[in-house]
Amino acid sequence: MKNRTYDRIAPLYDLLDWPYEYTWRGRLRARMFEGLSGRILDAGVGTGRNIPHYPKHAEVIGIDASAGMLEQARRRADRLGARVQLLQADMMRTEFPDASFDAIVSTFVFCVLDDDQQLPALRELRRICKPGGTIRLLDYTLSTRPLTKLLMRTLEQMSNRLFAARYDVHTEAYVEPAGLTMVDRRFVFSDMVRLLELRPAEPGDAPRRRSSTAAEPQAVRPQPDGYPAPAR
Numbered sequence: 001m002k003n004r005t006y007d008r009i010a011p012l013y014d015l016l017d018w019p020y021e022y023t024w025r026g027r028l029r030a031r032m033f034e035g036l037s038g039r040i041l042d043a044g045v046g047t048g049r050n051i052p053h054y055p056k057h058a059e060v061i062g063i064d065a066s067a068g069m070l071e072q073a074r075r076r077a078d079r080l081g082a083r084v085q086l087l088q089a090d091m092m093r094t095e096f097p098d099a100s101f102d103a104i105v106s107t108f109v110f111c112v113l114d115d116d117q118q119l120p121a122l123r124e125l126r127r128i129c130k131p132g133g134t135i136r137l138l139d140y141t142l143s144t145r146p147l148t149k150l151l152m153r154t155l156e157q158m159s160n161r162l163f164a165a166r167y168d169v170h171t172e173a174y175v176e177p178a179g180l181t182m183v184d185r186r187f188v189f190s191d192m193v194r195l196l197e198l199r200p201a202e203p204g205d206a207p208r209r210r211s212s213t214a215a216e217p218q219a220v221r222p223q224p225d226g227y228p229a230p231a232r
């Protein structure tokens with residue numbers, strides 16, 4: 001767990017993150033909660049950047065490994081008058097009973113988890129998600145375009161030092177082994193950030209073919225790895 005890193009940077013996190021948040025990241029957040037209702041988990045809630053976008057009538061619980069980040073989230077929730085329960089917990093082993101949530105959202109958290117933490121984290125999210133529920137993950141992915149890739153590799157050194165984050169995370173490889181089914185996957189910011197929509201696998205779910213079973217918008221040229229083309 002990177003809670004020491006995050007405890008240390010918590011008071012400065014929003015400031016350090018500001019350029020990303022206000023240029024492109026902020027606008028993606030509302031999309032993460034569209035159509036969700038009931039009991040929702042914000043896994044790795046951080047300083048609570050998603051709080052303004054929580055659906056009005058939903059019951060939202062935010063968990064994070066870092067007490068420092070949770071303190072910032074609490075302040076934000078108070079400032080906004082938002083009703084959200086905030087708990088310190090490791091998303092790889094929470095104490096929630098099975099099938100606790102209608103939906104789970106996690107934004108820019110899997111880029112902070114090591115390779116050997118991806119599967120345990122996904123398994124835990126599957127366990128606590130209701131059958132038929134929704135799991136949405138928003139995260140970085142390394143661009144396949146040579147110049148962008150080079151730029152990301154350069155920025156990654158700073159991100160890694162500040163946020164313990166990296167860009168070449170392969171969360172998708174663990175989706176099926178975790179007992180989850182890919183409902184949709186798409187780039188939402190060039191080919192650098194992607195949104196995965198998952199649900200607990202059901203008997204009869206076909207294994208996903210490499211060419212993608214994701215819902216691809218019509219008249220959009222698929223990328224070589226099966227993603228729909230990046231949104232403009």
Ligand SMILES: C[S@@+](CC[C@H](N)C(=O)[O-])C[C@H]1O[C@@H](n2cnc3c(N)ncnc32)[C@H](O)[C@@H]1O
Nearest residue numbers: 006044045046049064065066069090091107108
């Ligand atoms: C890059 S921040 C993203 C925060 C927030 N979701 C956002 O979109 O701004 C990553 C967050 O994940 C949390 N985190 C890392 N590993 C975790 C774990 N195993 N369980 C719970 N939270 C974790 C960190 O403490 C940090 O707050």
